[in-house]
Amino acid sequence: MAAMSNVSYDTMIPNNVGLSSDRRVLKALEKWHPGYINWWNDLIPQKFQDSLVYLRTAVSVDAKGWAKFDYVKMPDYRWGILLAPQVEDRKIPCGESTGEAVWQEVPGEFRSTLRRLIVIQGDTEPASIEQQRFLGNSAPSLYDLRNLFQINVEEGRHLWSMVYLLQKYFGADGREEADGLLQRSSGSEEAPRMLGAFNEETPDWLSFFMFTYFTDRDGKMQLESLAQSGFDPLSRTCRFMLTEEAHHMFVGETGVGRIVQRTCEAMKAAGIDDPYDTDRIRALGVIDLPTIQKKLNLHYSLSLDLFGQEVSTNAANAFNAGIKGRYMEHRIDDDHKLTNATYPVARVVDGKIVREDAPALTAINMRLRDDYKRDAAGGVGRWNKAIQKAGVEFQLQLPHEAFHRHIGVFAGQPIDINGDFLSQDEFTRKQTDWLPTKADGDFIQSLMVPVYDAGEYAGWIAPPKVGIDNQPGDFEYVQLHMA
């Protein structure tokens, strides 16, 4: 399969799926392409379209071809269709057909389920770019600007990957769905994006980093479970996307970490010990830690909603059919069928939050959400280490999973960040302690002034420890076109 790991550039669309010999799909994609380019061109401000950005482009999907860096104008980025190499003799890893050969075509009985999963996944990719479209105007450095654009072009590529699957395997319906992905728009009244969290705007860079940390991490978990799919082309697509997704996690974790670090440094330098001395801390031009905690509460709770209902027959069916697996399915030591297994599921009983065993098959979403919580906790721990190292007495924490929820058993319940029930009145009154207020947002917004000099950083964020592609500190990650 060595040949398939190299990317072929013999059509307009770089790919490792032999597009040039698949006329039908090539034609369909070439028809879709101009719409995509229009969508992109309308989206990102023109001065950035004309700028040279130091981007990573995959020249092959094996490890060594993976990270080739060069200056590229974003509209010239070679969005392509890249699937991880096919694994010989791959077997369906879960569900009632565990151990049977994976499918290279869509089984008729799972057609609509698979299409729905692919469309939902595909819809999030352009949505996030739409949410982030104006951030370039307030980038705290060229380094951050480059990271934003790297994420944007890769989310664009992920859209391409999903569109390829739709066009290749789902005929006329697939074509329609592919068009729909460009017609819906984040935050639109008439045609919003499919999932709630993807219709919220990303108004500032702290939100962006929180979004990439928490919401892209949901994307990672979803991709992880789709990477287990018995539908092999979907599995291969998601496996390669995960490699790119790691960079998005990186931007989120280090972005928040650098803000936290800068705040602690500024507090120490000014001799401020009390992290709640908000006015004095904000006067230093940095974001106080309690405000960072509020943003964390917001983004974490919105992201938990993306996992859907705790008990779900749809999820059970998808697992049972071998369409969607669990996180790290291949490392789980059980029968992978969950015939008699149970899983503790969160419920509200008599005004208390409890976990009760439910059939594991129906608790797939719950389990994935638990995996997500563990994964998300890691970075918070590392932020806290930095706070502790700086000598500031404050700890960031993930709020209770029941706090501020809109989907699932906790939806609309007056539960505080520790998981305790409050009266509706008290809950409403205390919301401003836990979630960012308009004044918080206005303060953050007041800091969002662009810094476009190479090697310079806005005063509210620390420089990164390591450059991208090992570049030195003053490297010009974006050559801005400022005509």
Added chain:
Amino acid sequence: MTKPFKQHLIDPEICIRCHTCEATCPIEAITHNDDNVVVDFDKCNFCMDCIPVCPTGSIDEWRVVSVPYTVDAQFDFLELPEQEDFPASSPEQDSSIEALDADVADLLAQAHAGAGGKSRAPDSASKPAINLYNAGKPAVVTVQGNYRLTSPQSDSDVRHIILDLGRVPFPVLEGQSVGVVPPGLDDSGKPYLPRLYSVSSPRDGERPNYNNLSLTVKREDQGVCSRYLCDLKKGDTINITGPFGATFLMPDDPSAKLLMICTGTGSAPFRGFTMRYERSHGDTAAVPPLMLVFGARTPESLPYFGPLKKIPDTMLSKHLVFSRVEGQQKRYVQDELKQQHENVASLLADPHAYIYICGLRAMEDGVEQALTEIAQGVGQDWITIRDQMREQGRYHVETY
């Protein structure tokens, strides 16, 4: 007898635990617990597949160790351990992470021996990638051009060989080397040992932003590898390994002053240094930041004689000396150093000065002697200065 080991580690303060390396490792040498992602020393075979996929830069960390860190010990890391210090005479002290292949590491250790102690990279140097390709998994690249640098009348045949790396990612820094294993077997029926050649182009390519690099190779009549390289034709493919070398690197510091002393093809890294300087700083300094003392037999046998002349004196002060020009006194690099003793002495006293020596081993004694005399002239002891400069990553020798 314990052997020094080279161990691959992951920086726990930079790593974000995305586990992409773990998913990429073809032999499951990478594992994690709730705290850290770690590389199992007993399994890692240095294939380097995990290096480019890491989004953070935390994964390219190496230590020379007498006893490797166990997986459990790494799980407990809160930060990366410092490189342990070894006694001056221990085997570990001679080992460095210039290369992971033992035979290449030996070659580099010999080449750097003239520095009089363990070489260190300049603090501000960019971080080099090491050993991405080895003899088992070489990079296959294409010859883009092979040009004779010395005049046809000269009996010295020095070649400028440009290698097109195509889509092969092969990041090099100026001063690093690549390995070439000539095809075929030696007299005893074994594969040839690798030969090392300094890259003579800067990091962004022989042409800016083209994925290519150049080598400077002199034909040696008895040299299997040099003959192989010098006879290459455009379009031929060859296998290269590396990149190698992690100390003979340029500082990334605008206030740095470089004294570069070379003979023959020892000019290769300095061509890279100079081009890098030209491309990144341009011609702005009041005092030329680079000084080159370059020895050859004749102008006709001095590689890059023509292009060298075109570099503005405001950037590079050029001191070309010749030992076989008819009717002229024989002059060697050490003679020119002595003549420039005032300039050289001021560099020896300058904390921003870096000295690089590259060429035939035979030049070492003369250069050492000249530097000793110059230091004496200002009441200083050269060995003391040298050791201090070397400790600070400011004194580098690569001879063969």
